Structures are given as C-alpha cells and as structure tokens.
Amino acid sequence: MDQIQAMRLFARVVEAGTFTRAADSLQLPKGTVTKHVQALEARLRVKLLNRTTRRVTVTADGAAYYDRVVRLLADFDDMEASLSQARAAPRGRLRVDVGTSMARLLIIPRLAEFQARYPDIQIDLGVSDRTVDLIGDNVDCVIRGGELSEQSLVARRIGNLEFVTVAAPGYLAQYGTPQHPLDLENGHLNVIYFSPVSMRRYPLEFHRGGEVLEIGSPAQLAVNEANAYVAAIVAGRGVGQITTFQAQSHLDSGELVQLLPDWTQPLLPVYVVYPPNRHLSAKVRAFVDWAAELFVQNPHLQRSAA
Incomplete structure (x- = not known):
C-alpha cells in the first residue's frame, strides 16, 4: 500500500x-x-x-x-x-471560483498575464455568485466578498469595495431625482439584490453620521446575479446600489448618475480564500499573490473607511 x-x-x-x-x-x-x-x-x-x-x-x-x-x-x-523548484515554475491544474462581476471586469481581462507568467498552470475558472463549498467541491481557492463564516479556511484580505447609489438618466427624467433616501419609498422604483443561495432580499442601505436607513420597497425587481443587477439599473428599471468598481465606466459614459452622495454604505471586504491543507501549494500561492497584485493596482478595490 x-x-x-x-x-x-x-x-x-x-x-x-x-x-x-x-x-x-x-x-x-x-x-x-x-x-x-x-x-x-x-x-x-x-x-x-x-x-x-x-x-x-x-x-x-x-x-x-x-x-x-x-x-x-x-x-x-x-x-x-x-x-523540484516548483516555486519558481509552479505547475498543475488549479480550480478557482470568483463572482460574476469580478470575473468579467478584473480576472478574465488580465488572465493572459497570469498564464504568460505561469504557463504550466491550467486554470478551471468557476464563475458564479453562489458561495461554493471549497472542501466538498474540491476548489483550490476563491475570491469572495463579505465577512467569512467558515473559520476553518485560510483567508487573505486583498481589498475593500465601496458602494454608490445610482440610476439611469432616463429613469430620473421619468421619476425625478431623489433628494433623501426616504424619497425612494414614494414614487420611485428600487432594484434590490437577493441571495442565490438563501434567497434573502437585501434592501438599499444608507448611512450618514449615526443615522442608518434601509429602503426595501417599492421594489418591482430583485436580481440575484451581479452583472444582471447592473444591467437592470442601466436599463432604467430603478434606483440601485453597486460598487464603484462596477459603476465607474457607466458613470464616465453617462449611462448612470450617482445619487445621494452624502449618504454612504458600509465597505465590503474582499478575501482570497483557500483550504488550510493547501496553504503551501505553489500554484495556489502563485494565484493568490497575483490576485492581490490586481487589487492593489485598482484604486476602486482599495477603498478605506474615512
């Protein structure tokens, strides 16, 4: 044996x-x-x-x-x-899982750089807004937003996401521009996000000083996938909250307008996570370090609390 x-x-x-x-x-x-x-x-x-x-x-x-x-x-x-000098030339198949917007806007556009640096690593890239089971699904590492509940996993914090409240110009022309979060409860439509796993609906959240407001209705549309959520807001389906990382190109092009800038939302921490028994794998270490580099290079992924 x-x-x-x-x-x-x-x-x-x-x-x-x-x-x-x-x-x-x-x-x-x-x-x-x-x-x-x-x-x-x-x-x-x-x-x-x-x-x-x-x-x-x-x-x-x-x-x-x-x-x-x-x-x-x-x-x-x-x-x-x-x-075997695998640290200098890590090799093998690496299974990574990332969220849909992070895959579209960050990982996939820069993936050629990683593969040029590490040509002997073959990547299986899972793209989903569902939380995967790293152990049960045999995933080597994930990039995940939000506080972590699995204490058995190893996590490296690589950034923070800042949210902004936005709407399409066409929507504002029809419904008007809100001056206060409570305006969204009367005569407006809100697009909210719901979890693809727990089905929990997340209201729009507003913070200013010690005041906290949650606006969950009227919401005629709830979406459970990040890219579709942004697309719904751009299409004028209502007011929503997305990260500056997702919003910047749409704000620059005029497809979206930022609303209520005096009100903020809590920063969302982002981690790269991997099982504890794989913490010394050369291929995992290579991807973790590369992902951290990408986040450092993008100011929208390195927001800090005021």
Whole structure:
C-alpha cells in the first residue's frame, strides 16, 4: 500500500463527507478510495471513520489522525516543491471560483498575464455568485466578498469595495431625482439584490453620521446575479446600489448618475480564500499573490473607511 496516497485519500474523504464525493473529486473509482482507507485502518488497527448509507463521520481517533495527516501532507508537499523548484515554475491544474462581476471586469481581462507568467498552470475558472463549498467541491481557492463564516479556511484580505447609489438618466427624467433616501419609498422604483443561495432580499442601505436607513420597497425587481443587477439599473428599471468598481465606466459614459452622495454604505471586504491543507501549494500561492497584485493596482478595490 502507498501510505502517502492512502493518507491523501483518507483526508479527502473526511473533507468531502462521503466516499462517493471524494472519489468524484479525485476522478478515481469509489472502490479504489474505499480499499485504500480500509487498508489504512487495518495498518493502524483503529477505526478512523463511521460509515452510514448517506454520510461518513470521523471517529475520535480519526479526527486526531486527520489533524496530523493534514500537517504531514503539507510538509511533504512543501519539501517536494522546494526540491523540484516548483516555486519558481509552479505547475498543475488549479480550480478557482470568483463572482460574476469580478470575473468579467478584473480576472478574465488580465488572465493572459497570469498564464504568460505561469504557463504550466491550467486554470478551471468557476464563475458564479453562489458561495461554493471549497472542501466538498474540491476548489483550490476563491475570491469572495463579505465577512467569512467558515473559520476553518485560510483567508487573505486583498481589498475593500465601496458602494454608490445610482440610476439611469432616463429613469430620473421619468421619476425625478431623489433628494433623501426616504424619497425612494414614494414614487420611485428600487432594484434590490437577493441571495442565490438563501434567497434573502437585501434592501438599499444608507448611512450618514449615526443615522442608518434601509429602503426595501417599492421594489418591482430583485436580481440575484451581479452583472444582471447592473444591467437592470442601466436599463432604467430603478434606483440601485453597486460598487464603484462596477459603476465607474457607466458613470464616465453617462449611462448612470450617482445619487445621494452624502449618504454612504458600509465597505465590503474582499478575501482570497483557500483550504488550510493547501496553504503551501505553489500554484495556489502563485494565484493568490497575483490576485492581490490586481487589487492593489485598482484604486476602486482599495477603498478605506474615512
């Protein structure tokens, strides 16, 4: 039995939660994964996993073993990377997931630079506003906005997003220009965002001094994808709030007009996130550092609180 391979398969089963998902993520037959884990248990003479028809849970011995295995595999990968000079020329397939507007406006337009710098890295770029499960979906890293709830993940803060309230000139010609957030509750239409996962509807939010207002209605349109949300506002469907990063080209062209500049919205932190057992991967490190460079270069992605 290849003990290192068996440990990798065991760790993947723990992270994925089932043998089937672990096997699919590794593109191996389920029987192969099962056989290696069983052989590992036989070698150690302990039960590492409790198996049910639907899910695998870790025994107390298995949890302690998993913690040691993750550190050992990370050290092993780092040693191999150093000896093979993989840091200088990282290679392999890298699966990244980013939000739709970030993919369209930042990552894809500059991706050729990354691929020219690291020609031996093949990227699978997932684009979605849904929050992916890094462990279960076998994703190497994501760029994610908002505060993080998964304490087990490693996160590097690479920027902040500032929001502005905007509307199309055609909309303002028809409905008038609001002078106060409360004006949006009477005689106006608001475009709001709703989560593609939780279905939660996010009202327009306004801050000035210690005053906080939330305007959720009247909202005839709610959108769950960032590019479509911007398109709806540009098309004159109502007043909305988008980041300066999304808005700037539309403001410059006159397609959108900024409203209520004295009222602000909370900054949205942006992180690049990756699983803890991959923190030493040369290909992940290469992408994380490159993404951080992109954010530093764009002033709309480096807003700070006044």
